Structures are given as C-alpha cells and as structure tokens.
Amino acid sequence: MSDNQHIDEYRRKFLGQASAAVAATAVAPGVFLTAPAAAKPADQPVDDSKRWGILVDTHKCADGCTACVTACEQENGWGEYSYEHESSPEQKAHWIRKVNLRDKATGHAITLPLFCQHCEVPPCADVCPTGASFKRADGIVLVDKHICIGCRYCMMACPYKARSFIHEDLKDQKPWAPRGKGTVESCTMCVHRVDNDGIPACVEACNAENHKAMFFGDLRDENSEISRQLEEYGAKEIRPDLKLNTGVRYRGI
Amino acid sequence: MSHPRLLRRIAGLVLPALLLLPLAATAEEEEEALPFSDLEVVIPERHFSEELECVQPEDEMRRNHMKYILHQRDETMHKGIRTRRYSLEECINCHAVKDDNGEYVRIEDSRHFCATCHTYAAVDIDCFQCHSDVPVRESMLNTLKSSQVHHGGAVPANGLSSDTLRLLAAEDAPQ
Numbered sequence: 277m278s279d280n281q282h283i284d285e286y287r288r289k290f291l292g293q294a295s296a297a298v299a300a301t302a303v304a305p306g307v308f309l310t311a312p313a314a315a316k317p318a319d320q321p322v323d324d325s326k327r328w329g330i331l332v333d334t335h336k337c338a339d340g341c342t343a344c345v346t347a348c349e350q351e352n353g354w355g356e357y358s359y360e361h362e363s364s365p366e367q368k369a370h371w372i373r374k375v376n377l378r379d380k381a382t383g384h385a386i387t388l389p390l391f392c393q394h395c396e397v398p399p400c401a402d403v404c405p406t407g408a409s410f411k412r413a414d415g416i417v418l419v420d421k422h423i424c425i426g427c428r429y430c431m432m433a434c435p436y437k438a439r440s441f442i443h444e445d446l447k448d449q450k451p452w453a454p455r456g457k458g459t460v461e462s463c464t465m466c467v468h469r470v471d472n473d474g475i476p477a478c479v480e481a482c483n484a485e486n487h488k489a490m491f492f493g494d495l496r497d498e499n500s501e502i503s504r505q506l507e508e509y510g511a512k513e514i515r516p517d518l519k520l521n522t523g524v525r526y527r528g529i
Numbered sequence: 530m531s532h533p534r535l536l537r538r539i540a541g542l543v544l545p546a547l548l549l550l551p552l553a554a555t556a557e558e559e560e561e562a563l564p565f566s567d568l569e570v571v572i573p574e575r576h577f578s579e580e581l582e583c584v585q586p587e588d589e590m591r592r593n594h595m596k597y598i599l600h601q602r603d604e605t606m607h608k609g610i611r612t613r614r615y616s617l618e619e620c621i622n623c624h625a626v627k628d629d630n631g632e633y634v635r636i637e638d639s640r641h642f643c644a645t646c647h648t649y650a651a652v653d654i655d656c657f658q659c660h661s662d663v664p665v666r667e668s669m670l671n672t673l674k675s676s677q678v679h680h681g682g683a684v685p686a687n688g689l690s691s692d693t694l695r696l697l698a699a700e701d702a703p704q
Contacts, residue, residue: 321608412609420606421659449661451618456659471611 315473327415327523328465329394329495330479331502331511334386334528336489339376344389344490347481348372351466353450362444369440369455371463372478377529386528389478389490392417392438392463393514394523400430400439409460415495415523416465424459431460435515438462465492465523495523581623584614594620617656622664633663 316322349355354369372391378384398417400409408424411417419430419439431439439462442455449455452468466476475492482490493502505511511525583590585597601615613619624642626634634640636657639648643662647654 316609318611318613321604321610410607412607414609418606422602422606445658449659451621451661451665454659454661456655459659467609468611471609 316471318471322412322414322471324413324415325496327495328470329415329493329502329523329525330465330476331491331505332388332524332526333489333491334388334526336487337387337389338485338487338489339385339387341485341487342374343481343485343487344478345372345374347477348391348463351450351469351477352453352464353448353455358449358455359447360442360444367441367443369442369461371440371461388526388529390436390438390514391478391524392434392465393436393520394463394465396521396523397519399433399435399520403429403433405429412467416467416470417462418464418467419460419462421454421456421459421461426458426460428460434462435518435520584619617660621661625664636662 346356348371349357352371354360354371358369360368372389374387375390376385376387378386394411394415394417396411396415398409398411400417401411404410405427406423406425408420408422409417409430410420426441428441431437431441439460441460442457445457446455453464455461466474466478469476479490479492482488491502491505493500495503495506497503498507506525509527511527512529513520513522513525514529585593590597597615598617598620601610601612601617604610605616620643626640626642628634628638628640636644638644641662643654643657646652
C-alpha cells in the first residue's frame with residue numbers, strides 16, 4: 277500500500293533522532309502538575325491542566341492482532357458494526373487501522389495502530405472553514421458534526437490520513453457515538469468515556485488481550501503511567517518534522 | 530353645522546363600528562368549522578410512571594425544549610460538560626414509546642415522542658440522522674459497565690443517571 281511506503285519513508289528520516297529529547301521537551305511543555313489526577317465533575321468544563329495522550333509500544337503490538345480496531349468499531353459503531361453497505365473500502369470509515377512497516381534495508385518489520393494523533397497544532401482545525409474541527413482544552417481533537425459542512429478540507433490537511441467521510445445514510449448508531457452522512461469523523465479518543473473517567477476502547481482491548489502495547493493518560497501529570505513510561509523509555513512522533521507535537525507517541529519506530 | 534363638527538360626528542359613529550368589526554367577524558367564524566379542524570393531532574404518548582417528571586415544568590418544555598438541548602449540545606461538544614439533565618440521550622431514554630409488539634418505535638413513526646408535535650407543526654430536525662432515536666437496551670449497557678477506569682472508583686454505565694438505568698432495566702425485563 278502506498279500508505280505504508282510513505283510511513284516507511286518518514287520512519288527512515290527520523291530513525292536516527294534521539295527519542296529521549298523529543299519526550300522530555302515536546303510532550304508536555306509548560307506546567308507539570310504534581311497533584312494527583314482526580315475525576316472531573318460532570319458539570320465542570322475541561323481545561324488545559326490536562327493533556328490526554330496515548331503511547332503505543334510497537335515492540336508489544338502483535339502482528340496480525342486487530343483487537344484495538346475491533347474494539348473501536350464496536351464502541352463507536354463503525355466498520356463491522358455499522359450499515360455502510362454502499363461505500364467502497366476506500367470510502368469506508370477508518371477511525372483506527374493497523375499499519376505494517378518493513379525496513380527494506382534491514383528487513384525489520386513492525387506493526388502499529390494508526391489513528392488521529394491529536395496534534396497540539398492540528399492542521400485539520402487550521403483549514404476548517406466553519407470551526408467544526410477543533411481542539412478541546414485538554415488536547416483532544418474533535419469534529420463538531422453539528423457545524424461540519426462536509427467539505428473535507430481537513431481530510432486533505434491531515435498528514436496521518438486519520439479522517440474519513442460518511443457517504444451514506446446510517447441507522448442504529450450508538451447513542452454515545454452519533455455519526456451521520458455528510459460529515460467527517462475520526463478518533464475521538466473515546467471522549468465520552470474519558471469524560472466519565474474511563475479509558476479509550478482500543479487501550480482497554482489491548483490490555484484485555486494482555487499485549488499492553490497501549491497506554492492512555494495525562495501527559496501533563498508527571499506521575500501518570502504514560503508520563504513515567506515516556507520519561508524512562510522515550511517515544512517518537514510520526515513525522516516530527518512537521519512539529520505538530522502530537523498527543524499520540526510511538527515507541528520502537 | 531360647520532364641517533368640522535359634522536366630520537367629528539361621523540367619525541364618532543364610524544370609528545366604534547370599525548373597532549367592533551373584528552369582534553363581530555370572529556364571532557361569526559366561530560360558528561363555522563375552522564379549516565383543517567378535522568386534522569388529527571398525535572398527542573405525545575404518556576407511557577411512564579406518573580411520579581416521573583420532565584426536566585423542567587411541562588409547559589416550559591413544550592415551548593422551550595429546543596433551547597435546552599441546543600445549549601447542552603454546545604456545552605458537551607466543546608467543553609466536555611456531561612451533565613445528564615438536558616442530554617438528548619436522556620430525553621430519548623425517558624420518552625421512548627413502544628408499539629404493540631413491545632418494540633421501540635423509530636423516529637419515522639408518528640408515535641415517536643419527538644415526531645408527534647413535529648409532524649403536526651411541520652418542524653424538520655436532522656438530529657436523528659446521527660443520534661439514536663431509541664434507548665439502548667439494558668443488555669447492551671452491561672457490556673459497557675465492564676469498562677475500566679483510570680482513577681479508580683465505579684463508573685455508572687456510560688454515565689447514565691441511576692433513574693434512567695432503573696427505567697431501562699424495567700423496560701428490558703421480559704414482558
């Protein structure tokens with residue numbers, strides 16, 4: 277797939293970069309909060325005291341395993357769990373997909389889940405003419421489908437090809453994950469779960485499979501597991517050259 | 530009689546008559562059937578217990594329900610405010626109507642709570658192109674209840690209010 281080729285290229289470009297430096301300086305710029313993270317009361321708005329992120333450890337991500345993808349489909353009602361019968365495979369929703377990479381020089385192969393990278397400076401929000409693409413104060417990048425006009429500029433702008441467009445009428449959506457024809461969508465970091473003190477469905481599924489290749493948490497909280505993992509082992513952004521400061525980081529790429 | 534006086538006299542007679550005219554007209558119309566008066570209005574079905582009340586007094590909801598949900602929409606979408614009171618999901622959970630076979634009626638059905646008045650008043654909302662028009666079954670919620678938390682403590686299934694959970698459990702029971 278041309279997709280993989282691209283990522284292969286990106287990968288070779290930043291293979292030599294020191295990962296520790298990336299993790300320490302770029303992941304959580306600004307304040308480090310030491311107070312223990314507490315659940316947000318339902319009536320309080322989210323704020324920038326948190327920045328949600330996901331760390332993917334490609335060493336642990338199992339070849340052929342698609343538990344994260346299936347869990348996302350089920351949780352958010354797309355793919356196998358929706359009624360998109362008319363769309364071609366290229367048109368169909370892909371909130372998260374497994375990408376396989378192989379370094380031609382060494383033969384070393386890795387597999388990883390690719391989804392919205394929740395950039396600090398999201399290009400999708402930059403190009404959106406209506407303000408439908410936006411970043412929440414806590415770093416989660418979303419589409420406000422109520423004001424999305426379906427122009428798909430954001431799909432073009434996204435360097436990760438993380439977004440998709442719904443081409444047909446849908447039925448029986450999940451009550452907590454409304455989606456419908458004529459709007460763009462992508463990974464929401466399971467915002468409906470996160471706001472209720474939960475973790476994204478993909479991370480949960482990966483843990484349930486005992487692969488433990490995904491960590492979810494607050495990048496600003498230096499005591500969170502994700503921050504400790506990042507401090508100890510480091511991780512990289514895909515396309516760090518774009519300086520998007522993504523909230524999703526990968527180890528072993 | 531000078532002209533001004535005559536004019537005033539005529540005006541004194543004509544004006545009251547003019548003012549009374551509309552009243553006379555309505556009185557007359559009331560005797561005849563109004564156009565479309567044979568039109569049947571689907572009244573929102575009352576299916577739940579009498580103790581349950583709407584989230585605001587009924588007359589307020591009748592007039593201003595859209596203000597509450599549209600405000601809630603922006604609060605939830607942009608600020609992550611997840612109070613349940615004015616959540617569209619909760620309106621649907623509480624106002625769900627079942628047909629004779631015990632199945633929830635869908636939005637295309639004029640008996641669906643949000644379709645009742647809207648059909649009559651020719652209001653067309655697109656909400657249900659994306660939003661679920663029926664509550665989720667209790668059996669489905671069970672799978673959600675297992676979802677993990679990262680700060681400890683139990684999460685109510687998908688943040689639904691306990692009232693709703695009780696209601697759904699009752700609805701889901703074999704009948």
